[in-house]
Amino acid sequence: MLNLRVSLLLSLFYTSILLTSLSGLIRATVVTLDSIEIYNTHELFGAAPEVYFKCQGDNRTISLPDVKKRHVLYAFKGEESWQPLTELEAKKCKRCGIYEKDSFIKPDDIFDEWEFCASDFASPDGKYIHFKEKEFNATFVCPDCVLLEGASNHTDGPRNKAKGMHWALVLLICVLVTTFVVLGAVMAYKYWQKRKKQQEQARFLKLFEESDDVEDELDIGPLSHVI
Structure with missing residues (x-):
């Protein structure tokens, strides 16, 4: 569970960096x-x-x-x-x-x-x-x-075109960021499931090892030895 939280935090961190960088590219004047x-x-x-x-x-x-x-x-x-x-x-x-x-x-x-x-x-x-x-x-x-939107004194046609391109770029950035976050969360969840399964298998094998140790200490062997 801790690994999942760490992965999600890292995904959010990298997303914030991406948004800041893209915002700088768009808004830098x-x-x-x-x-x-x-x-x-x-x-x-x-x-x-x-x-x-x-x-x-x-x-x-x-x-x-x-x-x-x-x-x-x-x-x-x-x-x-x-x-x-x-x-x-x-x-x-x-x-x-x-x-x-x-x-x-x-x-x-x-x-x-x-x-x-x-x-x-x-x-x-x-x-x-x-x-x-x-x-x-x-x-x-x-x-x-x-x-920038409205930064030109041209006709309304080019201005509207530039405005449409601006919003299309913003929409594309939002889609990319959302995809990045979702993929990061899915990968983190799968990694957490894999780790959990490995830990359960390790605990299961440890239980068998402890059971064998108890039998050895009590000198309990197979029934064939008793007969």
């Missing part, structure tokens, strides 16, 4: 910075700016240490230590912005603040360009955003 060019700085006396990216509700403030000069296009690989910038959900935007840390006692300067949404990434390559006149031009990348 990581946004990275592909490139940025600033047209203006807000520091006095020509000091090098400290540019950073921040979204309301995020705990992280993403510093862009390489961005120091105006009219220079800075390109990134998405593998930098400060990447990714943030994560987006299918139907929930974030208030984000690019700022410049001020050296004096006053609020940081704002390049621009805007509603950052998964639906912004409508291009097939998952890129979104945000331009603020006289301030900056930045390109963001989120390939998984285009797979």
Whole structure:
């Protein structure tokens, strides 16, 4: 019985890992910075700016240490230590912005603040360009955003098709997980039955061995010896 419980617990454990992994694949909407060019700085006396990216509700403030000069296009690989910038959900935007840390006692300067949404990434390559006149031009990348429900601004036909594919994938995952759990339970039950049968056979043989030992101690032999 203990082995059955252990097997069931292991099945549930592996199932939870599978669900977490699949959920991560479906819901992962990581946004990275592909490139940025600033047209203006807000520091006095020509000091090098400290540019950073921040979204309301995020705990992280993403510093862009390489961005120091105006009219220079800075390109990134998405593998930098400060990447990714943030994560987006299918139907929930974030208030984000690019700022410049001020050296004096006053609020940081704002390049621009805007509603950052998964639906912004409508291009097939998952890129979104945000331009603020006289301030900056930045390109963001989120390939998984285009797979989210409602993340595209195309016609209703493609949107409904993507929605149907999403639910079909969820249904397939549920079927696979259920099958995995059932098979694991059946295998665990069969293993428990086999072990139980082996233990019963072992106890049965042990009883015979003990009976023979008792006969030897009492010197009780077959009837032919008595005659």
